[in-house]
Amino acid sequence: MTAFELIRALAYDAAIGIVVTDTVVDQPGPTILYANAAFGQLVGRDLSDIVGQTPRFMQGKETRRETLDAFHRALASGERFHGYLTNYRADGSKYRAEIDCRPLRATDGRIENFVSFEREVVRRIGRPAVSAAGRYEPVATSNDPLTGAWRELAIFKHA
Numbered sequence: 001m002t003a004f005e006l007i008r009a010l011a012y013d014a015a016i017g018i019v020v021t022d023t024v025v026d027q028p029g030p031t032i033l034y035a036n037a038a039f040g041q042l043v044g045r046d047l048s049d050i051v052g053q054t055p056r057f058m059q060g061k062e063t064r065r066e067t068l069d070a071f072h073r074a075l076a077s078g079e080r081f082h083g084y085l086t087n088y089r090a091d092g093s094k095y096r097a098e099i100d101c102r103p104l105r106a107t108d109g110r111i112e113n114f115v116s117f118e119r120e121v122v123r124r125i126g127r128p129a130v131s132a133a134g135r136y137e138p139v140a141t142s143n144d145p146l147t148g149a150w151r152e153l154a155i156f157k158h159a
């Protein structure tokens with residue numbers, strides 16, 4: 001079983017959005033190979049409109065170029081990207097996305113795919129936080145049966 005197959009099996013009924021791409025970092029890549037139902041709901045599109053696209057389709061006026069440059073650098077160097085981006089849904093509405101994107105490596109170390117875990121977050125009300133980690137909170141708390149698995153993988157955990 002490849003890492004992609006394992007992720008796909010876990011992603012199927014997960015409550016967080018999960019999307020897998022190929023490894024082509026530069027335009028016109030990366031290409032989305034798989035997205036779970038929660039990802040379709042998050043971005044407000046049918047899965048058939050998502051697979052085959054580049055994740056750039058979610059970007060718009062308020063998507064920060066500096067953050068995208070950091071994302072690009074992380075992908076190009078095979079590192080994890082964990083950050084917050086303004087994404088847009090098909091109906092034009094925007095949302096703040098927490099994105100935890102990692103390379104999926106074969107046993108020989110070669111990167112075979114990228115996988116991204118994504119959820120909507122909102123600004124936390126109350127005392128201002130200095131770090132992005134404290135500034136946002138997820139809009140939904142889920143009782144995903146896979147919560148333990150995500151914890152093992154340190155999904156959305158700040159390094």
Ligand SMILES: Cc1cc2nc3c(=O)[nH]c(=O)nc-3n(C[C@H](O)[C@H](O)[C@H](O)COP(=O)(O)O)c2cc1C
Nearest residue numbers: 019021030055056058059068071072085114115116
């Ligand atoms: C698995 C995966 C998921 C991604 N999800 C998003 C996303 O939700 N929103 C977004 O703006 N970019 C996302 N990206 C990043 C873009 O595909 C692209 O890498 C980014 O725009 C930086 O590259 P660029 O400078 O060539 O545009 C994702 C990339 C990968 C590999």
